[in-house]
Amino acid sequence: PYVMYKKNYMHLEGNDRYEGYCVDLASEIAKHVGIKYKLSIVMDGKYGARDPETKTWNGMVGELVYGRADIAVAPLTITLVREEVIDFSKPFMSLGISIMIKKPQKSKPGVFSFLDPLAYEIWMCIVFAYIGVSVVLFLVSRFSPYEWNLEEQDETKDPQTPPDPPNDFGIFNSLWFSLGAFMQQGCDISPRSLSGRIVGGVWWFFTLIIISSYTANLAAFLTVERMVSPIESAEDLAKQTEIAYGTLDSGSTKEFFRRSKIAVYEKMWSYMKSAEPSVFVKTTPDGVARVRKSKGKFAFLLESTMNEYIEQRKPCDTMKVGGNLDSKGYGVATPKGSALGTPVNLAV
Known part of the structure; x- marks a missing residue:
């Protein structure tokens, strides 16, 4: 977006052939x-x-050092090494090094997608709570006299008919009662003792909170498209070897990693300089093309401004992940000691 040829530049001359921010x-x-x-x-x-x-x-x-140009107006990063041989104006744009990856495919719903609204740990806690409440209800019913059927046998009942169980809350009925309450369906039996009703009431309140939370999260999961990114930061890149990553050759980004004393960036530089095939690219379009063709197996380290611009351009198949690795700026450059330095700086 900084300097581009116009579509009909072949029919134009001089400066009219170009367009863009820097133009x-x-x-x-x-x-x-x-x-x-x-x-x-x-x-x-x-x-x-x-x-x-x-x-x-x-x-x-x-071009500036050897006197073949008077001013360089481009996305030229201000660095200490460059300032030793040329002069820079005040920054006209702030930026930082960022990570570009191929946009991951939208995750397709699976057979067990209905479990996604709650974490695995939550589901396990629910299972243990269900079993625990059922066991407690069973024990409470065993010890409470109000849960036992002590009525005399009805003389009019058929002798061949099995007698009613002395206690409705056996272990299987306790599990069935807890499951019916959790599914918001109720049950054909209910506790008669005070202790049993307290256990049942606590379980009902618990299931009310869980079902309400699950329903709210399920609605969000169904309406929001989910994409899983394998990389979220420079640390993620440094600690894996499956996804290659590189920078523009002969640029400030490469120089940043080469001179960095931060452990993570030193590790990344050690990988990049020894990687085979080479992870350095000649131009930014080459790096973007490599990201698109690598099917998620290559990450390109470049300035955040360019990264964000490409992300918003068709075919919209790349994305910026994580924050910027540093903070710097673009400046207009002039030869060391040039008379144009001060006027250009004031103009910027």
């Missing part, structure tokens, strides 16, 4: 400073990094 920014800076300018794209397509062996600079930074 508009360059135009406004030129108006405030009172200069004429010509936009050009760097040949290698890089922002600028120093070769550790030859100590030479490439990309836009190299």
Whole structure:
């Protein structure tokens, strides 16, 4: 979104061939400073990094260092290493390093999806509570005289008919009573003793709370689309090996990991520099394409502004996960000691 060719750029000339945020920014800076300018794209397509062996600079930074350009208006990150050889204006945009992954598929409902509204631990507690209440009700009925049928045998009843049980709340009837209450269906028997009714009342209140919570959560689960992301932070990336991750080659993001002294980032850099095949990409579009083609097996580390922009563009199959790994800004660059430095800074 910073610098792009117009659709009909082949029929246009000069600065009219380009459009984007940085193109508009360059135009406004030129108006405030009172200069004429010509936009050009760097040949290698890089922002600028120093070769550790030859100590030479490439990309836009190299164009400024070696006098082939007067101003660099681009999403050029302000870093300490770059400020040693070029001057930066105040940041015109704040950002940070972020993680891009392929958007996971929406989870399909399974056979046991009805269990999702409550956690596994909650379901286990309900099962144990159900068994516990049934056992307590059984024991209470055993010890309470009000639960026993002590009436004399009816003489008119058929002698072949089995006699009524002396106590309605055997272990199986106790389980049936608790299950009927939990399912909000009731039961054909009920406790007659005070202690039994207290146990039953407590169980009814418990089931009322559980059923109400379950119903509310079930409605939310049915209306909200759920997606499960395998990665949520840089720590998640560092502690696994199934998903590869990399950065733009010859850029500030790569330099950030190379120079970082934080244990997590040192571990990530150790993986990236030794990974085979290489996890570094030449351009941002190459990194985005690799994320899309990898079927969730590659994460791209890039600036949050670009990450958020791509996430909102069709085909909308990438997403930003977690927070930013650092905080920095984009600045307009000029050669070291250039007379344009102060006017450009004031214009920004």
